[in-house]
Amino acid sequence: MQNKSLDDFLKEANELVPRLSFEETIDFIKNKETVIIDVREESEVINYGLIKEAIHIPRGLIEFKLSPNSPNNPVEIKENTNILVYCAGGYRSALAGKTLIELGFPNVFNIGGFDEWINSGGEIQPYL
Numbered sequence: 001m002q003n004k005s006l007d008d009f010l011k012e013a014n015e016l017v018p019r020l021s022f023e024e025t026i027d028f029i030k031n032k033e034t035v036i037i038d039v040r041e042e043s044e045v046i047n048y049g050l051i052k053e054a055i056h057i058p059r060g061l062i063e064f065k066l067s068p069n070s071p072n073n074p075v076e077i078k079e080n081t082n083i084l085v086y087c088a089g090g091y092r093s094a095l096a097g098k099t100l101i102e103l104g105f106p107n108v109f110n111i112g113g114f115d116e117w118i119n120s121g122g123e124i125q126p127y128l
Contacts, residue, residue: 010094015099017110022120023063025084025111034082035075037066039096040114043125044088048114051086052123058086059096067103082107089113 020028028034036054038045044054055074057065065072079085084104085093088110097108118124
């Protein structure tokens with residue numbers, strides 16, 4: 001078996017997880033059953049806040065919190081829920097999105113980075 005590089009992992013994730021623009025993301029939020037997940041580390045979320053109505057699940061806990069029918073599922077995400085993931089720059093969210101698809105969630109989308117969201121005029125909230 002050949003070892004993979006980070007670039008290999010990111011290429012696979014970006015091919016599998018569709019990337020949404022800011023406008024497409026707003027459309028999803030307004031018109032579809034959607035959950036937004038922030039996969040950054042807790043320190044990042046505490047220091048900078050998160051997208052309005054997003055839930056925080058660090059990338060390292062995705063498999064534990066969001067397996068379909070998991071008792072730890074924080075908002076009862078169903079298999080057909082649209083899941084929008086983001087991080088600081090869009091890389092961790094791509095990898096987390098790939099993991100969610102592999103766990104059985106078919107409607108997973110990468111909305112990129114937190115700064116991109118803010119620069120586009122997206123609403124944020126403090127982490128409570």
